[in-house]
Amino acid sequence: MNFHAAHDLQPFWTLAAAPIQTRALEQALTLGLFERLRQPASAAALAAQLELDPVATSVWLDLLWSMELLSRHSALDAPATPRYTASPLALRHFTSASAQNCAQAWLYRAQFMERFANQWETLLHQGFDPRGAAAPQGSWAQAARVQIGQEQRVVTVPAVLGLIDTLALPATGRLLDLGGGPGHVGIALAQRLPRWQGVLCDQPETAEVAQENILAAGLSGRLQALGCDLETDSIGSGYDLIWCSAVLHFMRDPQALVHQACAALSPGGRLLLAHAEQVDDPELAARVLPFYGTLAVRGNHLPRPGGIGRMMAQAGLVDIQSLGRIDFPMAPVWVHAGRRP
Template identity: 45%
Template sequence: MSLSTPHALQPYWDLTLAAVRADALRIALEWKLFDLLQVPASADLIARRLELDAANTGFWLEALWSMDLLARDERQPAHYRNTPVASDYLRSNVADYCGDAWTFRLRGMRRFGSQLGEQVRAGQPDSQPADMTTTIDNWTAAARLQIAQEQRAVTVDVALRLMARVPEFTQARRLLDLGGGPGLVAIALLRDNPLLTGNVFDFEKTVAVAADNIQRAGLEQRLGVLGGNLATDAIGEGYDVIWCSSVLHFVPDLPAALAKIHAALRPGGVLISAHAEIPADPEHARRVMPYYLSMQMLGRHVSESGGLSEALHRAGFVNIDSYPDVAFAVAPVSVLVARRSAS
């Protein structure tokens, strides 16, 4: 065995080190460090601008350098500058800024982790959350800011690349973005396909966010909004394509929701379902489980690999194409392209 071979415990020591890296990034976002480092600057200059201790600022910048968020040159003292990922996604004034979304996820994961022992002890709740108003308000606020950032920077591009693999998309006329939040995916799909019209469906309060984005995009003549609850309200009919991402985890009755979606498609229509499933091997499951563990413990629908495909078959969908490891924000998902029979 080499002297540099990691100990068997190293992956678990790495867990403790990750918390420090996360906080190094957290304070960089809070203090808008990356706004200052589009041009090279020394630790002393950054310390003066942010009113920090110069020596410890240098150590902090070195930590961010080790995380590939900063590059440094060979000058003495060293000057630091954003790497491409920091420049493209972590400066507060760029179109694809994701700092709020990243911090939102960090806080959510830490809050869940602090309650994990109690969750394991208490078991799953007997019913859905009683305070739906708070749930809807929280989702609407996230749709306006954090989810919008993730859709803009990540989901839109993935959706467009997926649709390029769906032969029916180029001739589609009617789209439903089911649980679409800020509606940025629907907006991108309509821009990509000039034949499309459609709707964004979400809670009444949430579709107001989508409506604002649709108006800003100048697409209000082609794209409308429908407010309601998938479990209880109509979602329309005659759609050629339904995009449904991270929605089915939360429905109280999965077979009923899939039956409603199937009925909303015209014959030959296509559902694109993007939802996490737990892979069968530990290496891939390790990438999915930390994010979706909280949903599992709350009794949400997070199936094992292949489970959602089976549910779609039972609901009457046919000719299902599977993309089991699609890179979405935070954790990979399984994308299923399922069709309603043409006959």
């Protein structure tokens, strides 16, 4: 007889436990735990070093071990007092020296989700009030410089390059990273396409961050950052490839931007749109809605399957096809391609 079958309520008990795990990781990042545990240490030694309660510290470390963020080592002569080290996963993504560090990005997302979760009762009863929703001036640019920048470098860029490598692109051309934030995707595309020129376009404060990154990458001869309001300003023209991800969610008139992108393409040029979708598969929806459902509550655009393709067709694009789903920061997105005739 199997005495270990999970109860059908287990997923919801696991859900209830998630805030404890979130807080455990937040404290680990705040206290620089993973840097400290490059070398093995016991719970007692770490508690003394950080001036923490030894009992709570022991449970905290075991909790992080259960999340595969720590490794646990027990000596034969003292099995009850294990020592802990940071796991390869933690060292790769949650330490400042790593090129794949996403610590600030994860904290940024966790804190946003907590704030939104605390508003659920008000939102359900009163809906979203845009009067209290304005972000502080420059806050998005700062996020682009640090947190969004981490996500782009570590997660988005490899996914986009894997996609681009499947396309038969000409040796030369002109690209646009539309709404590209800190610009790491456009920079990576330019590095992968060494005979292409390009433009990285976003709001002015964020475009300044992108220009800094262009200079740091040594690509100022082939790339430039353009600061503009995507609702009202020109994005240029003569592009052979336009990459645009997660931008339509934030537009007052998403269809207008698709029309503008189509008009900005050279004949035969391609538009690639990558966005989250309100899918009918509950497993995928469970990955999308906690993050992008927050946008839908605010009245932002969260397309249903097929919606992006219809928008592209309405803008006059041809050879429209879905290139499939790719993993982006937080949740999967679906990539759609179309060509200007």
